[in-house]
Amino acid sequence: MGIILNIGKAEVRRSLWSRAACTLGVSTLVLTGVACSSGADTGAVAGAEAGSSSGVQSDRLAVLASFYPLEFVVERVGGNSVGVTNLTPPGAEPHDLELGANDLVEVREADLVVYLRGISAAVDNAVNTAAGTRWFDVTALARLEADIHFWLDPLRLADVADGVAQRLAELDPSGAEAFRANAAALRADLTALDAEFVSGLATCARRDLVTSHAAFGYLATRYGMQQQSVSGLSPDGEPTAAALARVADFVRDKGVTTIYTETLLSSATARALASETGARVAVLDPLEGLAEGAVGDYLTVMRANLGVLRTGQGCT
Known part of the structure; x- marks a missing residue:
């Protein structure tokens, strides 16, 4: 070592x-x-x-991203001028990330570390002990509220891409024009994705979104839905019996037919709630990380989420 x-x-x-x-x-x-x-x-x-x-x-610039959505942005914006490594491996939750000795060496020596404060305690601790200009926190760009899952709103992710382009240009002025062009192309893709969600979720029989944890607040707000979660903002939180009873009453009162669980998390709570209320269970991907063996990228997964929502919410 x-x-x-x-x-x-x-x-x-x-x-x-x-x-x-x-x-x-x-x-x-x-x-x-x-x-x-x-x-x-x-x-x-x-x-x-x-x-x-x-x-x-x-x-080329060596860039670390703390989790998948930021890796996706840096890859798209940086293009051939950047090599990006994701600190969170496939199939892992960024909330549970632990950094080993080799990771900490890479964190200290990378040209840039792009991260979101609050999603990974290990990364936040590394920032606190090795502060410097190489750290780039996207929190302000994302315009965060209590919920940190900004990337499920495509237009917020586009704002982050613009900021990443500016930061990369400061490190590599010769690539500034390409970085800006790449960010503009990504914004166009994200704007098109947003339009697909607006159209696809415009006429839905149900507007209440019952999820296993409160990861979909920005998405719900953007597309005119109301999120009701079982376990709050923490994906590892264990709901109390009272919380489960409250959500079960909500499902019955609102005529909710689908309860959404997530990739990378156990579906046990959602299935128990569905069994009690007669609802079905469907899987949404909060895109905190790609599952092992996943095919496609952020855009692919978000379009799959749209299809799941259209079915679950009774959209025509």
């Missing part, structure tokens, strides 16, 4: 690049001798050092 902690910044940057290339499948990078294995961090550093004569890796 001492060897890892004492390597220089250039070596860590090349290690970040090898990880990003393996994750993204970037065939244009020449990564001689680099192993695409989560357990080969030390070997990846050595391999990148041996293959550094190509000069490709060092020309």
Whole structure:
């Protein structure tokens, strides 16, 4: 471990690049001798050092994203000028993220760390102990309220993309025009997605959205629905018997036919509530992270969510 902690910044940057290339499948990078294995961090550093004569890796910014929606934004905005690594692995909850020694080295040595304060205590703690200009908190850009799940509102995510473009341009002025163009293209995609949600949820038989945890408040507000959650803002919260009874009464009184659980979380509570009330269970993806083996990206998953909502809410 001492060897890892004492390597220089250039070596860590090349290690970040090898990880990003393996994750993204970037065939244009020449990564001689680099192993695409989560357990080969030390070997990846050595391999990148041996293959550094190509000069490709060092020309690009090494960026860490604390969880998937920010990884998606940085990839789209940064394009070929940025290599991004997600600190939260597929199938994991950012709320439960723990940073190991290798992660902390990467956090300290990356050109930029893009994060959202409040979603991961481990990342917040790292910020508190290693403050500096390389940290980029998107909280203000997202215009957060009590709920942190801003990315489920496509237009809020577009605002974050604009801010990321500006920050990348400060680090790499030569790429500023490309970053702005990429952010504009992403905004166009997100605006089109928003229009699909507006149209798809315009005429629904039911406007009450009953969810396992309160991740969908921004989405509900944007598209004229009211969210009622079982366990509040914490995905790990265990609802009390009184809370379950309250939501069960709400489901019956409002004629709710679908209770939404989530990927990456247990569906036991939602299924118990559905069994008691006669409702059905459907799965929405809060996009805190991609499930292992997931196909597609943010746009794909959001469109799948729209289809689930149209069925569950009785939209025509």
